[in-house]
Amino acid sequence: MVQNIIDVRNLSKSFDISSKEPGLKGTIKHFFRRQTKSLKVIKDISFEIKEGEIVGFLGANGAGKTTILKMLCGLIYPSDGSILVSGYLPFRRKENFLKNITLIMGQKQQLIWDLPPIESFYLNASIYDLDKFEAKKRIKKLSEMLEIDEELYIPVRKLSLGQRMKSELLAALIHEPNILFLDEPTLGLDINAQRNLRKFLQKYNKETNATICLTSHYMKDITSLCKRVICVHEGAISYDGKLNLLLKKLSPVKEILIVCRSEKDATKLENSGFTIKNKIKNEITLKIENNSITSSLKTILNNFDIEDLFINEPPIDEIIGKVLIKKDYDI
Amino acid sequence: MLEYRVEIALWAISGIIPFFMLNIWTNNNLNESINISDVMLSRYFLCAFFVRQFSVVWVVFSFEEDSLMGKVSPYLIQPLNPFFRYFAQHLAEQITRFPFALIIAFFFFIFNPESIWIPNLGILLLSILSTFLSFLIQFLIQSIVACLCFWTEKASSIERLLFIPTLFLSGLLAPVVSFPAYVKSWIYLTPFPYLIDFPANLLSGNETNVSGGLSMQILWIFLLFPLFKKIWFEGTKKYTAMGS
Numbered sequence: 001m002v003q004n005i006i007d008v009r010n011l012s013k014s015f016d017i018s019s020k021e022p023g024l025k026g027t028i029k030h031f032f033r034r035q036t037k038s039l040k041v042i043k044d045i046s047f048e049i050k051e052g053e054i055v056g057f058l059g060a061n062g063a064g065k066t067t068i069l070k071m072l073c074g075l076i077y078p079s080d081g082s083i084l085v086s087g088y089l090p091f092r093r094k095e096n097f098l099k100n101i102t103l104i105m106g107q108k109q110q111l112i113w114d115l116p117p118i119e120s121f122y123l124n125a126s127i128y129d130l131d132k133f134e135a136k137k138r139i140k141k142l143s144e145m146l147e148i149d150e151e152l153y154i155p156v157r158k159l160s161l162g163q164r165m166k167s168e169l170l171a172a173l174i175h176e177p178n179i180l181f182l183d184e185p186t187l188g189l190d191i192n193a194q195r196n197l198r199k200f201l202q203k204y205n206k207e208t209n210a211t212i213c214l215t216s217h218y219m220k221d222i223t224s225l226c227k228r229v230i231c232v233h234e235g236a237i238s239y240d241g242k243l244n245l246l247l248k249k250l251s252p253v254k255e256i257l258i259v260c261r262s263e264k265d266a267t268k269l270e271n272s273g274f275t276i277k278n279k280i281k282n283e284i285t286l287k288i289e290n291n292s293i294t295s296s297l298k299t300i301l302n303n304f305d306i307e308d309l310f311i312n313e314p315p316i317d318e319i320i321g322k323v324l325i326k327k328d329y330d331i
Numbered sequence: 332m333l334e335y336r337v338e339i340a341l342w343a344i345s346g347i348i349p350f351f352m353l354n355i356w357t358n359n360n361l362n363e364s365i366n367i368s369d370v371m372l373s374r375y376f377l378c379a380f381f382v383r384q385f386s387v388v389w390v391v392f393s394f395e396e397d398s399l400m401g402k403v404s405p406y407l408i409q410p411l412n413p414f415f416r417y418f419a420q421h422l423a424e425q426i427t428r429f430p431f432a433l434i435i436a437f438f439f440f441i442f443n444p445e446s447i448w449i450p451n452l453g454i455l456l457l458s459i460l461s462t463f464l465s466f467l468i469q470f471l472i473q474s475i476v477a478c479l480c481f482w483t484e485k486a487s488s489i490e491r492l493l494f495i496p497t498l499f500l501s502g503l504l505a506p507v508v509s510f511p512a513y514v515k516s517w518i519y520l521t522p523f524p525y526l527i528d529f530p531a532n533l534l535s536g537n538e539t540n541v542s543g544g545l546s547m548q549i550l551w552i553f554l555l556f557p558l559f560k561k562i563w564f565e566g567t568k569k570y571t572a573m574g575s
Contacts, residue, residue, distance in 0.1 A: 077570070110402075124409075172405075
């Protein structure tokens with residue numbers, strides 16, 4: 001049986017936020033009498049994550065998903081509740097815990113700006129107590145997986161964003177962590193770089209059975225990597241479960257565009273009892289429920305003279321967008 | 332690379348306050364009031380320059396910037412206290428400064444040939460140790476102030492408050508011996524005279540209590556280190572990872 005590697009119970013986090021009215025009067029007032037209020041950004045959430053799982057955290061800006069990741073990796077201290085990651089309390093930042101995890105934040109870098117990435121890799125290797133031989137071996141292996149080579153010897157400031165991100169990944173993975181916290185790792189990358197990064201993460205997960213917690217605004221990252229998603233809405237979990245179940249629930253019908261041989265066939269199909277979205281000459285768009293797609297298509301192909309057929313998946317961004325603005329999903 | 336070399340040279344030159352002070356002292360014959368000869372005074376200020384070059388600390392500014400820009404976050408999840416990074420940076424920069432400091436000393440001796448002296452090996456080693464201890468004290472003081480970033484976001488302003496007593500009481504502007512006796516007795520209870528005055532007097536061959544000075548330096552390190560650890564521990568609980 002696969003064990004839970006992350007166990008979160010009734011976790012909450014509040015921040016003290018100060019506010020200032022505009023203008024000189026507001027500034028003077030703020031200087032002498034600062035008004036602060038406590039804002040609860042994470043509200044009593046609980047979940048578990050199993051070893052080797054890839055879980056996507058979804059939510060609108062400010063929903064609290066990054067705060068959750070920061071608490072899971074021990075960067076910020078929780079206000080209430082408990083977190084166990086790999087058997088450790090993250091905020092205590094014990095050496096063995098830190099050697100087991102990594103956090104990658106898109107656009108935030110740990111590489112030394114004026115030096116080639118290779119220097120940062122060896123520095124990280126020393127921090128994680130790796131000897132030079134082992135470090136060299138891991139750099140070689142990871143650079144092959146990430147398909148970077150000459151870039152290792154060029155100052156970081158001269159690298160492209162994609163090359164820098166790959167180098168960041170290598171620096172963050174040199175100690176071969178079991179748990180990866182990725183906060184928008186593909187932010188700002190072009191389509192090819194995004195795809196390569198996703199391919200690498202899939203490979204890394206497969207080869208090392210590492211657990212990956214990921215936040216991203218690119219739905220492709222979520223759909224290609226995560227079987228399970230946790231949706232966060234205003235600091236609370238609105239959905240925790242399989243991504244395909246969520247998609248099915250939120251998008252129960254598919255649209256099928258059928259091109260008939262003649263307008264007569266299209267009219268015949270229009271009157272055959274299917275739900276019609278629209279009809280233009282010999283082209284007709286049907287709405288068919290997901291669970292009856294196969295039988296419906298069989299009927300259509302057997303009974304009508306069809307020239308061509310297209311199944312349109314509803315855009316995933318649109319479906320997920322619905323989740324981000326809703327409080328609760330009971331699937 | 333040229334711009335880096337120029338930056339390092341400018342950086343070494345920027346620490347020449349002691350030479351200005353030497354000029355003020357000798358031109359106004361102020362040394363007569365404290366019974367120090369011209370030669371000993373010039374050696375003192377040259378040594379103050381050297382001690383300053385190898386003990387100057389700016390960790391509060393680096394940490395504040397990194398903290399506000401969100402750069403501290405990746406360091407915090409590594410199994411090494413981020414202050415070790417700053418410590419290593421300071422040491423590396425001290426090594427870089429060394430040849431430039433020697434060049435400045437060379438020119439100093441050309442203009443003040445009567446000040447040339449060679450300290451004996453024992454004194455030299457003790458002075459290096461004392462300068463390193465001075466660096467440690469300053470690093471710990473600034474690290475404590477830097478940790479206030481977790482509460483205030485503008486810890487460097489607090490550091491500026493400390494800069495004033497450091498400037499006047501450390502021996503950078505005047506040897507501590509020039510203060511009235513009752514003021515001196517108070518100054519020696521603070522960490523400031525052990526930052527520049529004590530190591531500079533030791534290296535220049537001026538009369539000084541070697542064991543007393545070294546003991547006070549070690550005592551201050553023992554007092555400041557647990558304080559730093561406590562503030563660090565409490566501060567990281569307050570960390571909000573802003574900017575990241």
